[in-house]
Amino acid sequence: MIRGAAAIFTRDFKKFLSNPFVIMMTLLMPIMYLVIFGNAMGGTITHIPVAVVQEEPYVGDTPLFVSAVRSLENQAQTDYPRTFDITIYSDEEKAKRDLSNGLIKGVVVFPSVVSRDHAVRLYVDSSDYVTPTMVESGVQTAVMQSGAVNPIEINKIYGDIKYIQFFGVGVIVMAIFMTTMFGGGIALIKDRELGIVEGYLVTPVKRSSIIVGMIGSGTVRAFFAGFVIFIVDILFTGIIIQNPEDFLLILLVLFITSLGVTSLMVSIASRFTNQQEYSSVAAFLSLILFMTSGAFYPTIGMPDWLRWITVINPEWYAVDALRSIILRGQGMEVIGMDLIALLIFSGTAIVLGISTFRRTLE
Amino acid sequence: MRTPTHGPNGLPASDPGGKNSMTTTSPALDETESIIRIYNVTKTFESKTKTVTAVNDVSFTVNRGEIFGLLGPNGAGKSTLIRILTTLLQPTSGTAFLDSYEITKYPENVRSIIGVCPQNSTLDVELTAYDNLAFYGKLVNVPEATLDKRIWELLKMTELADRAYMPVGTFSGGMRRKLEIVRAFIHHPLILFLDEPTIGLDPEARREVWQQISTLNREKTTIILTTHYMDEAEKLCNRIAFVDKGRLIALDTLENLKLRLPAGDLIEIGFENMDERAVSAIRSNPLVNSAEIQGNQIVISARNGSKVLPALISSFEEFSIPMNSISIHSPSLEDVFIYLTGSKLDEGSGGESKPVTRGRPP
Numbered sequence: 001m002i003r004g005a006a007a008i009f010t011r012d013f014k015k016f017l018s019n020p021f022v023i024m025m026t027l028l029m030p031i032m033y034l035v036i037f038g039n040a041m042g043g044t045i046t047h048i049p050v051a052v053v054q055e056e057p058y059v060g061d062t063p064l065f066v067s068a069v070r071s072l073e074n075q076a077q078t079d080y081p082r083t084f085d086i087t088i089y090s091d092e093e094k095a096k097r098d099l100s101n102g103l104i105k106g107v108v109v110f111p112s113v114v115s116r117d118h119a120v121r122l123y124v125d126s127s128d129y130v131t132p133t134m135v136e137s138g139v140q141t142a143v144m145q146s147g148a149v150n151p152i153e154i155n156k157i158y159g160d161i162k163y164i165q166f167f168g169v170g171v172i173v174m175a176i177f178m179t180t181m182f183g184g185g186i187a188l189i190k191d192r193e194l195g196i197v198e199g200y201l202v203t204p205v206k207r208s209s210i211i212v213g214m215i216g217s218g219t220v221r222a223f224f225a226g227f228v229i230f231i232v233d234i235l236f237t238g239i240i241i242q243n244p245e246d247f248l249l250i251l252l253v254l255f256i257t258s259l260g261v262t263s264l265m266v267s268i269a270s271r272f273t274n275q276q277e278y279s280s281v282a283a284f285l286s287l288i289l290f291m292t293s294g295a296f297y298p299t300i301g302m303p304d305w306l307r308w309i310t311v312i313n314p315e316w317y318a319v320d321a322l323r324s325i326i327l328r329g330q331g332m333e334v335i336g337m338d339l340i341a342l343l344i345f346s347g348t349a350i351v352l353g354i355s356t357f358r359r360t361l362e
Numbered sequence: 363m364r365t366p367t368h369g370p371n372g373l374p375a376s377d378p379g380g381k382n383s384m385t386t387t388s389p390a391l392d393e394t395e396s397i398i399r400i401y402n403v404t405k406t407f408e409s410k411t412k413t414v415t416a417v418n419d420v421s422f423t424v425n426r427g428e429i430f431g432l433l434g435p436n437g438a439g440k441s442t443l444i445r446i447l448t449t450l451l452q453p454t455s456g457t458a459f460l461d462s463y464e465i466t467k468y469p470e471n472v473r474s475i476i477g478v479c480p481q482n483s484t485l486d487v488e489l490t491a492y493d494n495l496a497f498y499g500k501l502v503n504v505p506e507a508t509l510d511k512r513i514w515e516l517l518k519m520t521e522l523a524d525r526a527y528m529p530v531g532t533f534s535g536g537m538r539r540k541l542e543i544v545r546a547f548i549h550h551p552l553i554l555f556l557d558e559p560t561i562g563l564d565p566e567a568r569r570e571v572w573q574q575i576s577t578l579n580r581e582k583t584t585i586i587l588t589t590h591y592m593d594e595a596e597k598l599c600n601r602i603a604f605v606d607k608g609r610l611i612a613l614d615t616l617e618n619l620k621l622r623l624p625a626g627d628l629i630e631i632g633f634e635n636m637d638e639r640a641v642s643a644i645r646s647n648p649l650v651n652s653a654e655i656q657g658n659q660i661v662i663s664a665r666n667g668s669k670v671l672p673a674l675i676s677s678f679e680e681f682s683i684p685m686n687s688i689s690i691h692s693p694s695l696e697d698v699f700i701y702l703t704g705s706k707l708d709e710g711s712g713g714e715s716k717p718v719t720r721g722r723p724p
Contacts, residue, residue: 194482194483199480200501203498203502204470204501204502205502
């Protein structure tokens with residue numbers, strides 16, 4: 001009995017050690033969880049952009065305004081930079097426009113008089129899950145420190161948004177990524193392993209037809225997965241799509257993302273002949289990209305080095321675009337930048353996917 | 363699909379085979395016209411540690427309409443040669459023509475006149491038999507209008523019509539193999555390459571596959587078959603090429619190959635009483651190499667035993683010697699191979715054999 005057990009033990013261990021790459025990746029995973037999860041979820045949020053406006057008719061900066069702004073500017077947690085980046089606007093409408101375009105996270109409108117009848121009006125971007133409460137408590141502190149008795153009137157510009165609605169948008173993107181990386185990628189590697197792809201090469205079918213067909217089917221599959229989760233989102237989280245244009249815009253974002261992620265998968269899967277190695281890389285990628293996509297938690301809380309990843313993370317742009325449309329009802333003018341970023345990503349991924357896959361055909 | 367008459371004439375200036383019958387339309391010559399001409403093909407694989415010559419200066423021709431066997435142990439270079447002929451690999455030097463197309467210059471044309479059934483199954487086991495054929499038919503440009511008819515024709519030929527809509531995963535090994543062979547034949551290729559068609563099949567299934575191959579050959583298709591089973595080659599092939607360690611060792615019909623054995627056939631005839639005159643009559647036959655009396659039987663070694671036998675029997679009758687028994691032992695192809703290479707066919711050719719990767723066992 002001992003001999004058999006020892007034999008199995010040795011065999012398993014030899015197999016385990018035979019692939020150092022997989023060992024490295026499996027050890028790297030928990031470390032990445034620690035570093036990224038730890039920093040992304042628990043980070044201290046600083047530099048929240050907030051606008052302050054003096055209510056019309058403007059006669060001059062009131063003492064309340066001056067002292068509250070100073071108080072807001074000086075608020076900070078111990079050992080951290082200041083919490084808010086205050087910008088003074090002279091036009092309330094412009095401030096609100098910037099708020100709805102996502103440039104700032106809150107607008108504080110100070111009344112000209114200190115009294116119980118004149119409220120300090122606060123507008124917050126409620127599609128952001130974390131900052132509204134921080135802005136709120138910041139303003140409360142500032143008003144109190146100024147010795148004012150004005151009540152504070154809070155306006156959530158997108159209404160109450162539950163966490164599940166905030167998170168649900170991220171899950172749509174996650175669905176696209178998972179379907180492609182694990183479903184499509186592994187199937188592709190298996191097809192190559194079994195010689196099925198090589199079987200195509202002895203037929204008159206064009207190399208380009210093989211690639212177009214493959215990326216096409218992967219894109220549709222990923223799109224379908226994203227769409228299903230989107231519908232589930234509508235049914236379970238209570239998000240409401242305001243009009244048909246928004247709906248079409250969502251489909252567009254889903255499609256471009258699916259195309260890009262599929263092409264990326266093709267280029268990565270073409271580099272691996274071993275399923276296990278590919279899986280560990282795919283798991284690693286989906287972790288790091290999902291964590292830094294802002295799907296769980298606003299990226300504003302992340303340390304700077306981690307935020308750099310979000311800049312090159314296609315998932316971040318996809319989540320941001322979908323959130324703009326679904327939660328804020330915004331259109332092309334806001335998601336334009338996201339779309340451009342997604343198109344650049346998809347374009348690069350397609351070129352990369354075609355060239356690396358082509359190499360496997362030579 | 364067939365060779366266009368104005369197609370690129372890739373014949374070289376010299377025609378070593380001397381069988382350049384491209385210009386003739388005489389049916390008598392068509393029988394012997396060569397469809398594959400291989401000139402000094404060499405393929406070396408370079409790696410850091412060593413250079414392996416998988417195919418070493420191989421030249422031969424294959425006649426139109428024959429079943430041509432490529433025999434050799436594992437790692438002899440059969441598959442490499444097939445991969446070169448089917449345009450999957452470029453030869454290091456030398457060239458080959460399939461019909462009138464040079465393999466390196468017109469790979470696209472070559473692919474449209476060949477059908478390939480690789481060693482490892484490349485059927486999609488999740489798809490039905492019909493879908494597998496339909497998919498492949500589209501890859502090899504079978505016209506949409508005739509595709510359905512052709513699929514049913516092939517399914518009936520393989521006696522799989524009643525299973526047309528069942529996933530291939532539910533098929534036995536022999537059924538899969540037959541399906542895969544006719545799949546390669548769906549576009550009526552001029553040349554059909556079968557790489558180890560019966561590997562891993564039970565005797566019953568092998569017989570069915572052989573039956574299938576003979577049927578296809580009746581449709582005027584040239585079949586190139588690689589195998590390391592002697593009985594398979596004996597059963598099917600008109601001519602056989604022996605390949606060992608990358609070299610072509612012998613090429614001839616089965617009969618002629620057997621003639622190369624100096625011993626020839628062994629004929630044993632049992633008797634009661636021997637007459638010396640009969641023995642000297644037998645020895646005087648020009649085809650008889652030797653005749654020895656061993657106890658109550660005479661052991662005769664002769665070239666082409668079946669032709670000699672009537673003369674031997676008449677010698678016995680001439681001297682009124684009653685015979686008890688007659689047996690002819692023909693050398694097998696395996697004996698010929700051992701004689702020519704000094705190694706057994708199943709042993710592989712030394713350290714150069716690559717690990718054999720196979721698909722799932724049926």
